Amino acid sequence: MTIFDHYYSFQIVGLKSINNLFCLLIKSPISEISDKLGPNDLPYKIPLHPNLVHLTIGLFAIGIFFDIAGAFYPFEKRILRFLAFPVTRVGFHDVGWYNILAASFITFFTVATGFFEMLLAVPIPEVKSILGQSAISTMLWHAIGGVAILFVMISMTIWRGYQRFVFRKDFGRQVSWSYIFFGSLILIMMGLHGSLGAWLASDFGVHITADQLLVRGEDINQIFQ
Amino acid sequence: MVHSTFNFMAYILINTFSIFSSLLPPLNEKNLPWIDVIHPIVVHFVIAMALGAVVFDLVGIIFKKPNLFEVSFLNLTVATIAIFVAIVFGQIEAGLSNPYGVSRDILNYHSTLGWSLAGVLSVITGWRYVSRQKNPQVLSKGFVFVDFILAAIVCTQVYLGDMLVWIYGLHTVPVVQAVRDGLL
Numbered sequence: 001m002t003i004f005d006h007y008y009s010f011q012i013v014g015l016k017s018i019n020n021l022f023c024l025l026i027k028s029p030i031s032e033i034s035d036k037l038g039p040n041d042l043p044y045k046i047p048l049h050p051n052l053v054h055l056t057i058g059l060f061a062i063g064i065f066f067d068i069a070g071a072f073y074p075f076e077k078r079i080l081r082f083l084a085f086p087v088t089r090v091g092f093h094d095v096g097w098y099n100i101l102a103a104s105f106i107t108f109f110t111v112a113t114g115f116f117e118m119l120l121a122v123p124i125p126e127v128k129s130i131l132g133q134s135a136i137s138t139m140l141w142h143a144i145g146g147v148a149i150l151f152v153m154i155s156m157t158i159w160r161g162y163q164r165f166v167f168r169k170d171f172g173r174q175v176s177w178s179y180i181f182f183g184s185l186i187l188i189m190m191g192l193h194g195s196l197g198a199w200l201a202s203d204f205g206v207h208i209t210a211d212q213l214l215v216r217g218e219d220i221n222q223i224f225q
Numbered sequence: 226m227v228h229s230t231f232n233f234m235a236y237i238l239i240n241t242f243s244i245f246s247s248l249l250p251p252l253n254e255k256n257l258p259w260i261d262v263i264h265p266i267v268v269h270f271v272i273a274m275a276l277g278a279v280v281f282d283l284v285g286i287i288f289k290k291p292n293l294f295e296v297s298f299l300n301l302t303v304a305t306i307a308i309f310v311a312i313v314f315g316q317i318e319a320g321l322s323n324p325y326g327v328s329r330d331i332l333n334y335h336s337t338l339g340w341s342l343a344g345v346l347s348v349i350t351g352w353r354y355v356s357r358q359k360n361p362q363v364l365s366k367g368f369v370f371v372d373f374i375l376a377a378i379v380c381t382q383v384y385l386g387d388m389l390v391w392i393y394g395l396h397t398v399p400v401v402q403a404v405r406d407g408l409l
Contacts, residue, residue, distance in 0.1 A: 046387045054383075058273020062303055086358075091295045098296045102277060124399065130260065198261050201390065202397045210394035214403055221409065224326045224393070 030120060040209040041122045047207045049117050052110040053197070056103055057190060060153060063099030064183035066092050067160075067175045093174040097164050104157040111150050118143060123204035124215050129196075135204045142196040149193060152186055256321050256401045264318050267311040268386070274304035275346065275379045279372040282364060291362040298353050298361075305350045308343045315339060318396065325409040328393035335385040342378055349375060 030041070037043055069076065070092035080087060123135030133141070159179060168174050205211030213220050249258040278297040285293030315336070324332045349371060356365060394400040403409045 040391065046384070046391050050391075051383060051387065054269045054272040055276065056273075058269040058271075059277055062270060062274060062300070066299065087299070091292075091299060094292050095296045095299045098281060098293065099277065099300070102280070127398075194266075195261065198265075202255055202261065205394070205397060205399055207391060208394040208397055209392045211397050211399040214394075214399045214408075220403070221326060224328070 040207045041120050048113040055106045056110045059099045059103035063096050067096030121206045129199045145193045255396045264315040270307035271304050274300040279376045301350045305346045322395040323404045338382050
């Protein structure tokens with residue numbers, strides 16, 4: 001290619017259109033493999049990350065809830081006896097420990113697939129989320145927040161393990177109040193973080209076949225019949 | 226069919242008694258009376274707890290840790306409670322989703338299987354409660370078989386729900402806009 005000969009480059013600087021030209025010359029790396037991707041910009045039909053997220057959020061949230069239930073066990077005891085629902089405090093704390101352990105394990109895969117699918121994301125341009133964010137800032141916050149939450153979850157799991165096997169081994173209440181406080185705080189953060197991810201789909205149309213086809217101006221009724 | 230019946234009921238209610246439609250806030254650009262879809266959020270707790278219970282059962286058998294059976298039972302209990310909440314929101318949001326083309330059939334399968342899964346989960350949790358009363362340290366071989374069936378139904382249901390969102394884009398801004406413009 002000899003687009004950039006000397007005379008031409010001189011001229012375009014004068015025209016101040018260098019920015020536009022670079023947009024044409026430097027293409028997104030996705031375009032190299034675009035023929036291998038489906039209309040949803042993925043090599044498969046259904047994105048993986050949103051499915052793994054069910055496991056991360058579900059296991060972590062219910063783990064924290066069961067530890068809260070275990071911590072307030074003396075208050076619940078009468079209600080549980082009234083309902084004839086025989087459960088033990090140890091049982092509640094077992095759920096708290098094993099669920100958060102499983103959540104931490106699976107979240108590595110959640111983050112990994114999230115990054116893979118974000119590299120291939122083609123959000124609808126010139127859309128703003130409810131918070132007024134553009135697609136790229138939503139994506140970056142979701143990415144950095146995801147890694148941060150993974151780090152926090154691993155730390156919480158290690159802390160939880162130490163409480164179970166070392167610090168509070170001989171205690172009925174297996175978790176400290178500060179663990180419950182931080183757990184609840186992380187759940188609120190996760191809710192906000194998850195909303196960013198949800199908007200990437202519902203507002204920015206990332207990896208949604210119908211949205212991508214509609215934006216390209218194709219007739220969905222023909223394709224989906 | 227289930228879905229269209231409920232859709233019809235919602236249609237009658239909203240059109241015959243204007244008081245019902247005035248109870249809901251106005252619909253937004255995702256055709257929802259609230260900011261985001263709630264059904265996929267509630268469904269976290271059904272999917273994670275049901276699949277988690279199956280995995281904890283298997284791990285409990287392989288590593289001979291009977292206390293994992295208790296974890297599994299409590300997770301199943303949460304899944305059973307959560308699925309009824311998921312159905313309530315799923316039914317409202319399905320009624321507002323304006324399905325088009327093939328997605329109508331998928332939504333019908335998803336609704337039918339969803340209601341069935343509520344029954345299946347309730348029976349399984351009840352059975353588990355009874356067998357746990359007898360001996361919480363032992364899990365019958367029959368239950369492991371049931372676990373696999375449960376996991377298969379949950380995965381099928383997740384796949385159907387995924388198709389509604391990730392292929393047909395129900396309740397996403399561009400699809401709702403296209404429906405309102407009469408393109409779909």
